[in-house]
Amino acid sequence: MSTVTTSKPSTPATVSAAAAVGPADEGRIGLRGNLRHIGALVRRNTLQIKQDPESMFDVVFMPIIFTLLFVFVFGGAISGKGQQEAYVNYVVPGLMAMMGMNIAMGVGTGVNDDFKKGVMDRFRSMPIARSSVLIAKIVVELGRMMVAIAILLAVGFMLGLSIKTSVLDLFLSIGLSAVFGASLMWIFILLGLTMKTAQAVQGMAMLVLMPLQFGSSIFAPPSTMPGWLQTFTDYNPLSNLADAARGLINGGAVAHPVWVTLAWSVAITLVTMPLAVRKFRQKT
Amino acid sequence: MMDMTRNDKNPLNGSHAVEVRGLVKHYGETKALDGVDLDVREGTVLGVLGPNGAGKTTLVRILSTLIAPDAGTATVAGFDVVRQPRQLRRTIGLTGQYASVDEKLSGWENLYMIGRLLDLPRKEARSRADELLERFSLTEAAKKAAMHYSGGMRRRLDLAASMIGRPAVLYLDEPTTGLDPRTRNEVWDEVQRMVAEGATVLLTTQYMEEAEQLADQLTVIDRGKVIANGKVDELKARVGGRTLRIRPVSSADVPGMARSLAEAGLDGVAGSQAVPDEGVLLVPILSDEQLTAVVGLLAARGYAIADLGTYLPSLDEVFLSITGQKPSSEDSAQQTEEVAA
Numbered sequence: 001m002s003t004v005t006t007s008k009p010s011t012p013a014t015v016s017a018a019a020a021v022g023p024a025d026e027g028r029i030g031l032r033g034n035l036r037h038i039g040a041l042v043r044r045n046t047l048q049i050k051q052d053p054e055s056m057f058d059v060v061f062m063p064i065i066f067t068l069l070f071v072f073v074f075g076g077a078i079s080g081k082g083q084q085e086a087y088v089n090y091v092v093p094g095l096m097a098m099m100g101m102n103i104a105m106g107v108g109t110g111v112n113d114d115f116k117k118g119v120m121d122r123f124r125s126m127p128i129a130r131s132s133v134l135i136a137k138i139v140v141e142l143g144r145m146m147v148a149i150a151i152l153l154a155v156g157f158m159l160g161l162s163i164k165t166s167v168l169d170l171f172l173s174i175g176l177s178a179v180f181g182a183s184l185m186w187i188f189i190l191l192g193l194t195m196k197t198a199q200a201v202q203g204m205a206m207l208v209l210m211p212l213q214f215g216s217s218i219f220a221p222p223s224t225m226p227g228w229l230q231t232f233t234d235y236n237p238l239s240n241l242a243d244a245a246r247g248l249i250n251g252g253a254v255a256h257p258v259w260v261t262l263a264w265s266v267a268i269t270l271v272t273m274p275l276a277v278r279k280f281r282q283k284t
Numbered sequence: 285m286m287d288m289t290r291n292d293k294n295p296l297n298g299s300h301a302v303e304v305r306g307l308v309k310h311y312g313e314t315k316a317l318d319g320v321d322l323d324v325r326e327g328t329v330l331g332v333l334g335p336n337g338a339g340k341t342t343l344v345r346i347l348s349t350l351i352a353p354d355a356g357t358a359t360v361a362g363f364d365v366v367r368q369p370r371q372l373r374r375t376i377g378l379t380g381q382y383a384s385v386d387e388k389l390s391g392w393e394n395l396y397m398i399g400r401l402l403d404l405p406r407k408e409a410r411s412r413a414d415e416l417l418e419r420f421s422l423t424e425a426a427k428k429a430a431m432h433y434s435g436g437m438r439r440r441l442d443l444a445a446s447m448i449g450r451p452a453v454l455y456l457d458e459p460t461t462g463l464d465p466r467t468r469n470e471v472w473d474e475v476q477r478m479v480a481e482g483a484t485v486l487l488t489t490q491y492m493e494e495a496e497q498l499a500d501q502l503t504v505i506d507r508g509k510v511i512a513n514g515k516v517d518e519l520k521a522r523v524g525g526r527t528l529r530i531r532p533v534s535s536a537d538v539p540g541m542a543r544s545l546a547e548a549g550l551d552g553v554a555g556s557q558a559v560p561d562e563g564v565l566l567v568p569i570l571s572d573e574q575l576t577a578v579v580g581l582l583a584a585r586g587y588a589i590a591d592l593g594t595y596l597p598s599l600d601e602v603f604l605s606i607t608g609q610k611p612s613s614e615d616s617a618q619q620t621e622e623v624a625a
Contacts, residue, residue, distance in 0.1 A: 028370065029370070033403060036400060036403065037400070037401050039400070040397050040400035040401050041397075041401075043393075043397065043400075044386060044389060044393075044397050047388070047389050047393055048386070048388040048389070051388040051389070051429055052388060117384075117386075117387070118380050118384035118385070119384050119385060119386045119387075120384075121345075121348075121350060121378065121380055121384050122378060122380075122384040122385075122398070122445065123401075124349075124350055125348040125349060125350055125373060125376065125378045126373055126398075126401055126402065127370055127371075127373040127374045127402070128401050
């Protein structure tokens with residue numbers, strides 16, 4: 001092929017006798033190896049929860065407290081006194097979207113904490129794909145999210161939630177929440193890797209979350225909101241996810257909000273995942 | 285000093301397991317490494333001795349592919365740290381200054397996880413975890429979370445974790461810093477055992493004594509530069525094994541005593557050193573015979589001695605005798621690293 005057989009890499013920092021003989025880097029990890037590593041790390045994260053059961057408090061109590069609060073505090077005001085049950089069917093699909101966001105937020109502080117520990121140096125000096133540490137974290141957090149959604153639905157059913165479509169539609173709404181939740185986790189992982197302390201991550205996350213959560217159709221229909229805010233809620237991915245879940249559980253048109261939610265999920269993941277993995281690689 | 289049995293599994297052929305040439309790493313204005321060269325021969329232990337902030341941890345982090353050098357080259361087991369990090373990671377084991385195990389996992393789970401991450405089949409990962417816990421006397425604590433381990437147990441678990449993949453080259457970054465003497469001896473015993481089995485080790489330490497115990501060769505670094513290189517005995521001879529501290533009744537006698545010893549050739553390679561403020565003379569001592577001769581000579585010359593005693597040189601004195609200056613006392617490089625981390 002090339003006739004210039006004597007040429008050497010131009011950067012002196014990367015030249016060495018061994019490199020001149022050996023191939024550039026053949027240590028790429030195959031898919032099966034990657035899955036095995038992710039599996040071992042998922043086991044690690046799960047055992048951590050076992051050792052520290054208090055870390056499950058949020059996913060157990062958040063859905064109970066939020067559902068009771070919103071149904072009984074706002075339910076009457078929004079759906080009419082004594083009409084709380086109607087509000088249950090409105091707010092529970094919305095809360096499903098919110099669970100995803102709140103749990104995703106915790107991933108950022110978790111990653112930030114994890115990085116302060118020596119074990120991260122060990123992982124990074126081992127022959128594993130560095131992304132597998134992050135992916136394992138996301139898998140476990142999705143599991144926690146499923147627990148939160150199960151409890152949310154259980155509380156919902158006790159308060160009179162009814163599925164007006166089919167179980168399949170219910171599962172589709174859960175799946176959509178998981179897809180969107182996973183994409184949000186990449187944002188918070190990126191934040192967690194970028195910011196210096198877990199508190200800073202928490203503060204920053206709250207700043208982003210509050211307007212997104214309340215400037216949405218999660219808690220109340222946007223029809224009473226001023227026009228500029230309605231425009232905001234129209235594009236707010238949380239509104240779309242809440243609308244999609246609501247449509248899937250209560251019936252009605254779902255195609256538009258489902259596509260918008262999926263588009264947001266893909267876009268967020270495509271932008272933030274490579275940045276997060278890169279940041280993770282460059283961490284020193 | 286140590287049994288240097290060759291390890292047949294070792295892929296290296298008696299050459300340098302680690303080769304570092306002109307390694308440079310800056311943190312802003314601070315030069316953590318400023319052109320470091322060193323070699324570790326296969327099957328030997330290289331001690332990298334230096335004070336806090338000398339650049340030892342930076343060196344280990346570059347050799348572990350955790351950070352990239354700004355200039356220079358480094359190869360481990362023939363693999364380049366910049367160009368072949370993935371292959372390189374298969375050949376190394378790292379035991380850091382801070383125990384790098386998962387605190388919330390039990391000892392057994394930590395080792396099993398690392399076995400799986402190193403692609404051992406489940407069964408082998410299990411048996412390797414059992415085997416290493418046994419070897420490092422941790423079987424009883426196997427099921428306890430590492431957070432409940434004592435400092436020494438954690439360090440042993442950390443060593444065990446580094447051994448799972450039977451690495452060709454092992455980095456021990458200040459393996460006994462912060463341990464009490466008894467625990468320190470336990471760790472030393474384990475390291476000596478690994479070396480006897482043929483491991484190649486790069487050991488960083490702040491303690492002369494630790495380097496003496498474990499290392500075949502020594503590289504002394506300060507402020508990111510290599511300031512001395514050689515076999516432990518050679519360096520010790522240059523520094524003086526012990527120092528005899530003599531305080532005559534009259535401090536005016538100090539120069540005369542020094543002259544007498546120099547004339548008799550009893551003041552060691554580096555020469556004796558007067559400390560006028562304290563009225564004492566420091567004499568490097570390499571053997572008991574020399575010690576006896578020094579005392580005998582001074583007595584024969586009629587010097588009245590108020591006090592005398594020997595002590596081992598501190599790392600500061602090692603530096604003083606090698607470089608003629610005090611080691612960098614401020615930890616600037618180390619601190620910069622922590623900020624960057």
